[in-house]
Structures are given as structure tokens and as C-alpha cells.
Amino acid sequence: MKVLHLLNSNIFSGAERVAINLIKASRPEVEAVYCSPYGSIKDVLEKNNIKYLKLNRFNYKNLDKVLNEYNPDIIHAHDFKSSLLASRFSKQYKIISHIHQDPKWFKKVNLQTITYLIASNSIDKIIFVSKHTYSDFKFKKLISKKVAVIHNAIDIQKIISLSKEFQPTNFDLIYVGRFEDAKNPLEFVDLVHELKKKNKAIVAAMVGSGSLVTSISKKISKLELQNNITLTGFADNPYKYMAHSKICVIPSKNEGFSLAAIEAGVIGIPVVGNNVGGLGEVLDIIGAPKTNSFDELADKCSFLLKNLSYRKALSEKESKASQLNFSLIQLKTKIVSIYKEIAEW
Structure with missing residues (x-):
């Protein structure tokens, strides 16, 4: 069976x-390739020994050329743009739409939700990464027969191994993720500023990059946090920073899931996050504290930083739950089953 993952x-x-995890997990039963516009993702794919089919531009003409050459059984499209484009090839191929996001517009009647609903008629299976994300979709009742909820999974042993890589600095707090509004990195800066009022020596790391990097740097300077917050930039291995942190903070405004939460959990780093979207669902599963306001987030972090015994207990609980519920073995069973199911239709 041949599957083309489209992003x-x-x-x-x-x-x-x-x-990438899906491609690796589905081997050897499934021959899977990665298809996207050409860019820096090529380096990651090479390291993971994954075949890369490059698009000159993300459009019908270029994808049609790639599909004619590769001739997959299934197009596994990730998120909305890819799903809309893939749906145009439904007469030739089986289509899976895999939704990772939980945007605000998803809950309303608007051009985006109506367009996706229309496209869903040409899609064989729709995968949501959390129950919450599925429940948020305005027209969920009209697509219910096609839906499967499958949580994301991680390469547990690889993450634990990478977390042991040498990294000399210890941090009280860490933020790992894109520097984009949905991830709310500016609130993390505010959090460090708030906690500094009680502990002037507090140290934090922000691992990632994105469009808000300049705004973040300016805010750090304005709040005089240059000695408190380290901006590492994008890191191939964020886990070595996680492993040297006391708390992983996830201040997102909305989330379809949260890989950072289960990655930190697996390593044994206590997670505290906002109770939004699929993130709240993940935090429930691993037994991590959820917060509903900035003040609550600050209070939870302050309490955790002061209580080593509670941090250790939380670390053990979250690590066990993350490893139990989010392994690639579980993901493989579910995803290969779906591939076989729609391939036989």
C-alpha cells in the first residue's frame, strides 16, 4: 500500500x-512518502530516511504531476489547505483529511467552515487529533460518519535519548513552540516578569522561532528580563533544554493537541498549561495542572517552583501517563487499520 502525506x-x-511519526510508525506495512513545497524540512526528512517528493508550488498542477509519477493508493492530507487541494483528486485516489488545529473560525458558520464541509463530500476519512477539536467544528453532525479521533503519538525512546544530550544551563521555566499568536509566547514573557517579583534570579528559556520573535525580544528588553530569559532560536533537539527545566509552560490561546505537553511529560518535566482546546484534553490524560487565567497560571507555577516533592510526584505521574497513552505502537495499529479500511472500499 502506498500513501502520500501532503503538507x-x-x-x-x-x-x-x-x-513524520506516522510515516515511520506505519512501516513496513505501508510505503509512505512526504510531499510539500521545497524547504528546510528536507534536512529533517533526510535524517529520518523519508522519501521527499517536492512541489515547486502548492497547487493543483504541481500536485497532479507528483501524483501521476508516484501513483499512491491514499493521499493523507494534513490540515485545511492540504485537505482542500487533495479533495480535488478524489476520483483517482482515496483521501484522508487529518486536522491538527482548532482555530476560532472552526466554531462558526463562515466561508472557511462551509468550504471545508463541501470538500468533505470528496474525503473518505477525517481524523481529528482530539475530541475537543472535533466537537468544535460547526458542522460536526454532517461529517460524523467519516470521523475518527486519533491522538498524536511520539517516539518515546528517541525523545528520552535526545533529552540526555549535554546542555549546561538549568532553567526554572521553559516554553517550547512556534512564536505565533495562537501559542501565546508573549504571555510567557509576562509570566516570567510576574514571577520575578518574588524571585529576581528566576531563569527561563524560550525554544522556537516565528513571526513574533521581534515583538518578544522587544518585550524582554522593555521588562528588563535580558538576564532572566534565554532565546535559543529554533532547536533540532529541544528535549535537552526541557530536561534541564523545572516546569514546561504551555500558555496557548488555542490548540488542536499539544505535542510539547506529552514530550515534556515523557521526559519527566511537570507541565502546566491553559485549559484550551485539545490541550486541556491532553493535560487531563497525563494528569497535569490546567489553568483558566493568567493569575492562576502564575500561582500554579509559583507553587510548583517552591515545592520539590510535589514536582517530583507530578513528574512521575505525567511521565507514566504520557508513555502509556501516546506511544507509536498504539498509533500504528490505529492508522494502518484506517488505511486498510478505506483502501478496500
Whole structure:
């Protein structure tokens, strides 16, 4: 069976990590390739020994050329743009739409939700990464027969191994993720500023990159946090920073899931996050504290930083739950089953 994973981005982030994990997990039963516009993602794919089919531009003409050459049984499209484009090839191929996001517009009647609903008529299976994301979709009742909820999974042993790589600096708090509004990195800066009022020596790391990097740097300077916050930039291995941190903070405004939460959990780093979207669902599963306001987030972090015994207990609980619920073995069973199911239709 041949599966083409289609993504509209050319960088490495959450959905891209999931696609790579799916390709690796489905071997050897499934021959899978990665298809996207050409970009820095090529380096990650090479390291993972994954075949890369490059698009000159993300459009019908270029994808049609690639599909004619590869001739997959299934197009596994990740997120909305890829799903809309893939749906145009439904007469020739089986289509899976895999939704990783939980945007605000998803809950309303608008051009985006109506367009996706229309496209869903040409899609064989729709995968949501959390129950919450599925429940948020305005027209969920009209697509219910096609839906499967499958949580993301991670390469547990690889993450634990990478977390042991040498990294000399210890941190109280860490933020790992894109520097984009949905991930709310500016609130993390505010959090460090708030906690500094009680502990002037507090140290934090922000691992990632994105469009808000300049705004973040300016805010750090304005709040005089240059000695408190380290900006590492994008890191191939964020786990070595996680492993040297006391708390992983996830202040997102909305989330379809949260890979960072289960990655930190597996390593044994206590997670505290906002109770939004699929993130709240993940935090429930691993037994991590959820917060509903900035003040609550600050209070939870302050309490955890002061209580080593509670941090240790939380670390053990979250690590066990993350390893139990989010392994690639579980993902493989579910995803290969879906491939076989729709291939036989």
C-alpha cells in the first residue's frame, strides 16, 4: 500500500512532526512518502530516511504531476489547505483529511467552515487529533460518519535519548513552540516578569522561532528580563533544554493537541498549561495542572517552583501517563487499520 502525506508548509513544526511519526510508525506495512513545497524540512526528512517528493508550488498542477509519477493508493492530507487541494483528486485516489488545529473560525458558520464541509463530500476519512477539536467544528453532525479521533503519538525512546544530550544551563521555566499568536509566547514573557517579583534570579528559556520573535525580544528588553530569559532560536533537539527545566509552560490561546505537553511529560518535566482546546484534553490524560487565567497560571507555577516533592510526584505521574497513552505502537495499529479500511472500499 502506498500513501502520500501532503503538507502545505516547508518547515518543521507540529503537524510536520506528526506526519513524520506516522510515516515511520506505519512501516513496513505501508510505503509512505512526504510531499510539500521545497524547504528546510528536507534536512529533517533526510535524517529520518523519508522519501521527499517536492512541489515547486502548492497547487493543483504541481500536485497532479507528483501524483501521476508516484501513483499512491491514499493521499493523507494534513490540515485545511492540504485537505482542500487533495479533495480535488478524489476520483483517482482515496483521501484522508487529518486536522491538527482548532482555530476560532472552526466554531462558526463562515466561508472557511462551509468550504471545508463541501470538500468533505470528496474525503473518505477525517481524523481529528482530539475530541475537543472535533466537537468544535460547526458542522460536526454532517461529517460524523467519516470521523475518527486519533491522538498524536511520539517516539518515546528517541525523545528520552535526545533529552540526555549535554546542555549546561538549568532553567526554572521553559516554553517550547512556534512564536505565533495562537501559542501565546508573549504571555510567557509576562509570566516570567510576574514571577520575578518574588524571585529576581528566576531563569527561563524560550525554544522556537516565528513571526513574533521581534515583538518578544522587544518585550524582554522593555521588562528588563535580558538576564532572566534565554532565546535559543529554533532547536533540532529541544528535549535537552526541557530536561534541564523545572516546569514546561504551555500558555496557548488555542490548540488542536499539544505535542510539547506529552514530550515534556515523557521526559519527566511537570507541565502546566491553559485549559484550551485539545490541550486541556491532553493535560487531563497525563494528569497535569490546567489553568483558566493568567493569575492562576502564575500561582500554579509559583507553587510548583517552591515545592520539590510535589514536582517530583507530578513528574512521575505525567511521565507514566504520557508513555502509556501516546506511544507509536498504539498509533500504528490505529492508522494502518484506517488505511486498510478505506483502501478496500
